[in-house]
Amino acid sequence: MTRDGTVIDGLEVNGAITVEADDVTIRNTRVRGTPGWWGILQRQGHSGLTVEDVEIFGNGRERTQFGVLNQGVMITVRRANIHTISNGISTEQGLIEDNYVHDPKLYKDDHVDMIMSSGPPAKGTELIIRHNVAVNTLDQTSAIALFQDFGVVRDVTVEGNLLAGGGWALYAGAGAKGTSSNIKVIGNVFSRKVWPKGGFAGPVAYWDAHGRGNVWRDNAWEGGGKVTPE
Known part of the structure; x- marks a missing residue:
């Protein structure tokens, strides 16, 4: 698709x-x-x-790695049902809202994240x-994962989500490249319905408690009880 402003509405692709x-x-x-890399790029x-x-999905037998992959700048993904893929939504900036990302498939050499960022957002974005x-x-x-694959994570809000499963339900932005900043994790609910600890190993890892502007607030277990970073 190469024409600015194109609208695709009501298709089966x-x-x-x-x-x-x-x-x-x-x-x-x-x-x-x-089979290949993405549903939408x-x-x-x-x-x-x-x-x-x-709705974006693979066939469950051959690898579709990404539901939505953003290599560009701003993107909005809302009310999408994404499943039977390795990684649901991958972007460093934009708005990811009201989606249901679930039931992934594991293929050789992949890691599996429902919503992921691999580094900092583009300048002037979040x-x-x-x-x-x-x-x-x-x-x-x-x-949900905030990784430092391509730089120090900053300017991310993770708010009001329901998270369950994976190794850790949330990778919260810390890493070897530097201290994350302006990461706000607020009002999320962690479920034990996939694994008793939320994720297989626990609810959250890689949180920079002392990063400038970082906020951890009102995150709870489904059914009650506070979730605090380890």
Whole structure:
């Protein structure tokens, strides 16, 4: 897709959608990802993709690694049902809201995250992850992950989500590249329905308690009780 402002509405897609344009909207669409890397991709150099009210899934036998992969700048993903993939949504910036990301598949050499960021957002942007249900039914890697693969994590809000499963339900942004900053983890609910500890190993790992602007507040177990970082 190469035309700015394109709107895709109400399609059944067998294969991948690759966006090489700005301000594209994909809505009310089902994407049956064929074997390969992604269901929907926004390429580097582009921005403004909106994905809403969609279902994205693999066939469960051959690997579809990403439901939504953002290599560009801003993206909005809302009310998506994403399943039967290795990684649900991958982006460093944008708005990820009201999605159901669940029931992943593990393929050789993959790690498995329902919503993930691999580094800091683009200059002048932030990442907001709110009101999602992220359920990783496997024992690795996460429901939500903020990784330092490509730099020190900053300017991320993780708020009002339901998290369950993976090795740790939440990877909270700490890492070897430096101290994370302005990470706000607020009002999330951690479920024991996949693993008794929330994740196979526990609810949360890699939290920088002393990072500038970092906030951990009102995070609780489903059914009651505070969740605190280890």
